[in-house]
Amino acid sequence: MRLSVExxxxxxxxxxxxxxxxxxxxxxxxxxxxxxxxxxxxTLLNVVTGLxxxxxxxxxxxxxTLTGLPPDAVARAGVARxxxxxxxxxxxxxxxxxRAGRPLDAEPWLRLVGLLPRxxxxxxxxxxxxxxxxxxxxxxxxxxxxxLLDEPCGGLGPTETEDIAALLDRAVAPATIMVVVEHxxxxxxxxxxxxxxLHLGEKIFDGPPTALRADRRVLEAYLGKSRxx
Amino acid sequence: xxxxxxxxxxxxxxxxxxxxxxYLLLLMxxxxxxxxxxxxxxAYAAGLATAxxxxxxxxxxxxxxxxxxxxxxxxxxxxxxxRGLAFAAGSLAFGELxxxxxxxxxxxxxxxxxxxxxxxxxxxxxxxxLFTSGVSVTTxxxxxxxxxxxxxxxxxxxxxxxxxxxxxxxxEDEEAAATVGLPVRRVKVSALAxxxxxxxxxxxxxxxxxTYVEPGxxxxxxxxxxxxxxxxxxxxxxxxxxIGVALDIGFLESFRFLAGYRMIIFGGLVMGLLxxxxxxxxxxxxxxxxxxxxxxxxx
Numbered sequence: 201m202r203l204s205v206e207x208x209x210x211x212x213x214x215x216x217x218x219x220x221x222x223x224x225x226x227x228x229x230x231x232x233x234x235x236x237x238x239x240x241x242x243t244l245l246n247v248v249t250g251l252x253x254x255x256x257x258x259x260x261x262x263x264x265t266l267t268g269l270p271p272d273a274v275a276r277a278g279v280a281r282x283x284x285x286x287x288x289x290x291x292x293x294x295x296x297x298x299r300a301g302r303p304l305d306a307e308p309w310l311r312l313v314g315l316l317p318r319x320x321x322x323x324x325x326x327x328x329x330x331x332x333x334x335x336x337x338x339x340x341x342x343x344x345x346x347x348l349l350d351e352p353c354g355g356l357g358p359t360e361t362e363d364i365a366a367l368l369d370r371a372v373a374p375a376t377i378m379v380v381v382e383h384x385x386x387x388x389x390x391x392x393x394x395x396x397x398l399h400l401g402e403k404i405f406d407g408p409p410t411a412l413r414a415d416r417r418v419l420e421a422y423l424g425k426s427r428x429x
Numbered sequence: 430x431x432x433x434x435x436x437x438x439x440x441x442x443x444x445x446x447x448x449x450x451x452y453l454l455l456l457m458x459x460x461x462x463x464x465x466x467x468x469x470x471x472a473y474a475a476g477l478a479t480a481x482x483x484x485x486x487x488x489x490x491x492x493x494x495x496x497x498x499x500x501x502x503x504x505x506x507x508x509x510x511x512r513g514l515a516f517a518a519g520s521l522a523f524g525e526l527x528x529x530x531x532x533x534x535x536x537x538x539x540x541x542x543x544x545x546x547x548x549x550x551x552x553x554x555x556x557x558x559l560f561t562s563g564v565s566v567t568t569x570x571x572x573x574x575x576x577x578x579x580x581x582x583x584x585x586x587x588x589x590x591x592x593x594x595x596x597x598x599x600x601e602d603e604e605a606a607a608t609v610g611l612p613v614r615r616v617k618v619s620a621l622a623x624x625x626x627x628x629x630x631x632x633x634x635x636x637x638x639x640t641y642v643e644p645g646x647x648x649x650x651x652x653x654x655x656x657x658x659x660x661x662x663x664x665x666x667x668x669x670x671x672i673g674v675a676l677d678i679g680f681l682e683s684f685r686f687l688a689g690y691r692m693i694i695f696g697g698l699v700m701g702l703l704x705x706x707x708x709x710x711x712x713x714x715x716x717x718x719x720x721x722x723x724x725x726x727x728x
């Protein structure tokens with residue numbers, strides 16, 4: 201299994217959000233994606249999941265083209281995701297959110313994320329941390345080939361961040377391709393052996409997290425040219 | 430039972446089908462101002478089946494519902510994707526399109542000494558299958574409520590199924606529903622067809638009770654009322670729209686002595702209710718609490 205993003209460009213009203221971006225992630229690999237605000241990180245996840253159509257390039261999963269497919273078809277091909285702000289079905293129960301209209305048993309996934317006692321509650325009643333875990337359970341429940349996580353620890357305190365990182369570490373199947381967009385570099389370093397840095401829609405770094413802080417282009421993107429030098 | 434009470438029961442029963450139809454679409458996040466279009470499609474089609482082609486009452490009404498459901502599926506072609514204002518405006522345009530088209534629909538045939546069938550603005554008169562089949566109005570009222578009961582059970586069953594969950598998910602967040610792999614378009618088309626069929630069933634039942642139907646029956650106020658019924662009763666259960674119809678018609682009929690003022694009072698009450706409970710009396714939270722309470726009582 202291999203996820204390939206090949207020369208993908210996305211424009212919004214003439215403004216380039218992704219510019220000829222290429223990335224490949226192999227089965228079992230965990231890729232962290234970082235970058236300043238507006239770098240194109242969420243757009244990358246949106247274009248892979250079919251929510252946004254690229255103006256150029258192709259996205260393939262194990263050789264099958266995903267480009268142009270509607271989001272539900274991309275999901276059925278084995279791509280699951282979470283959102284920057286959890287998008288739960290607040291008027292449905294916690295268990296219904298995990299099933300999400302699919303023929304599967306919600307209990308093992310709820311047990312995995314520690315929400316089993318709340319299975320009968322409406323999702324609207326969850327705390328932000330619980331909402332994150334529920335969205336994660338929903339994404340994991342389909343046993344996806346590709347798991348795309350958009351700031352899974354966003355807005356969480358240190359303890360909850362640690363909980364989510366530990367959960368991801370143990371819950372994601374070894375063969376799953378995982379792409380994590382996250383601002384917290386500690387989380388990226390813990391989960392991913394490889395990190396890509398986006399800046400203004402372009403990839404400016406692709407390598408191990410340990411090499412990140414020494415890269416001049418990364419420092420310039422975050423700090424500006426004068427402060428980086 | 431007095432004739433007045435029977436006619437009231439029939440009216441509530443018939444409008445409940447249109448309310449259920451609007452309710453299904455509201456669950457899907459679509460506010461339709463055009464269900465009256467499907468109501469008259471069902472009414473005309475059922476009327477044609479029985480009055481012009483001699484079909485018995487029940488199959489005729491069923492055929493009317495089927496034609497309206499097909500209309501709903503066709504309507505889904507262009508209208509499955511639009512949301513919000515675009516869908517509301519599109520559905521309103523559809524309702525008006527049907528009304529105006531019926532003003533120009535002439536399709537009459539000789540049945541005995543009479544010319545029967547749609548006659549443009551004069552409407553479609555002589556839909557007499559109910560009376561020629563010897564069914565009393567009281568029996569018809571019971572039949573309508575039986576049909577409503579069965580429809581209600583079937584709707585409740587569907588809404589508890591995966592299809593129903595999918596419908597509610599699409600209503601809350603269509604993009605998120607798509608990203609978990611729900612066949613969004615298929616669910617939307619089937620809901621639009623089902624809603625069309627429900628409104629058409631109400632139309633067929635109405636046409637045979639009133640013995641006539643005319644383009645004016647596709648007036649937008651029926652669509653507006655069907656939405657109001659669903660919102661008053663609540664979106665947490667399919668019983669909601671039926672409670673909404675009963676409350677609306679029951680209130681207006683009970684306060685006839687207030688003449689035109691009753692509309693003003695009732696309008697104000699509905700506004701107040703929707704400010705306090707935007708998803709109606711029996712909204713999802715109320716139904717959830719109620720079902721938990723009942724489950725606890727059972728244990």
